[in-house]
Amino acid sequence: MTTKGDPRDCVMIERNFAAPIGLLWEMWTDPEHFKAWYGPQGASIPVARFDLRVGGERFVGMEMTTPNGAMRMWFTGEHVEVTEPRRLAYTEAMSDENGNVRSGASMGMPEGHPTNTEVRVELDESDGRTHMRLTHEGIPRDSPGAMGWNMAFDKLAEYVKQQS
């Protein structure tokens, strides 16, 4: 389903941080640090559990405040690579609160939302600064986006498709 190399199917972001590589590694792997930054605007991370071994599970809960009250979303996955302090890779899927994977469609997402994606973090230090490259892939081509704010969006996505 996924076409590697097509920029529309994959998010790649590079950033530099004024911190040593060990600290950046902790940001990703220490649940307390992770909770402090990972929530997108308006969201908090009440739960983060990482079994930091290849094949080890991870589980993240996100809570968002919406005009209709608090909304919780759960994400589960498995570590694919754990090479401290340089590389971390894991799969990510939406799940219920017990970590059972749910398809995007069953969570109210528009058709085509990926059920499973892969996140890869690559870190590299020079002169006390750390370069980070994030890759998030596994995205079906032209799938309509769906990130919480987007749930009532299927009709719109259809419309956009017709227009392109």
Add this chain to the structure above:
Amino acid sequence: MTATLDEQALSATFAALANSTRREILARLAQGSATVNELAEPFEMTLPAISKHIKVLERAGLVRRGQHAQFRPCTIEPQRLREVSTWAEQYRFVWESRFDQLDTYLTQLRSPRGTKGQR
């Protein structure tokens, strides 16, 4: 320079979309142009409240208002939506804002005063 402007425009668009009333308005407009009165019908909201939502959509480049003085029907602007409608673009936006927060958090941790107590 241009990149910054684009990013600001993108933020405005996502902020506009982060609201269920505005998404419903857009979904309605995807079926055809409508006046503010028509758009307000399904909502238990005053006209000024709906107008405010429409202004946000307009500023975000998602909706255009017609020139017919009295009715000024609203029309959806597909271009802007297309730019933000792919899964990848939405995730990019989320990751970028996360990393802004990570940057801030790292600065706090490393400031001479320290914030170790916050852990």
